[in-house]
Amino acid sequence: MAHETVQGAGHPRIVVIGLADGEPNPEFALTRKVTTIGSAYDNDIVVSGLDLHHATITRDAGDDFRLTSRGDTHYASAGEGSPTNDAPDGVRLRHGSGFTIRDTKFVFQREEFADRSHAEGEF
Incomplete structure (x- = not known):
């Protein structure tokens, strides 16, 4: 039975x-x-040296968080085909997902009970 959050x-x-x-x-x-x-x-998150409006994190209707970048951003997460990719628009952030903008590293964190597993067929 799935844990509802x-x-x-x-x-x-x-x-x-x-x-x-x-x-x-x-x-x-x-x-x-x-x-x-x-x-x-x-x-909301101000870091000097980035583009003026570099990226957004959007909470979708399913309570997932998605990264969209307007500038050079590298995304790395366990289970990805390549350890570091240019962040595609709308990449889903999971607990421990990291992305780097210039020399600054950002890590998404969320308590495990609320970080749902991949839906069937989603990679």
């Missing part, structure tokens, strides 16, 4: 790795339908 369950978040030596890695809760990443001040 409510929309946004499992504290979905992005952890930004390696921004400042010796400092804790900042975490950003994904509470909005669309979370923006870039160097412009109006982004």
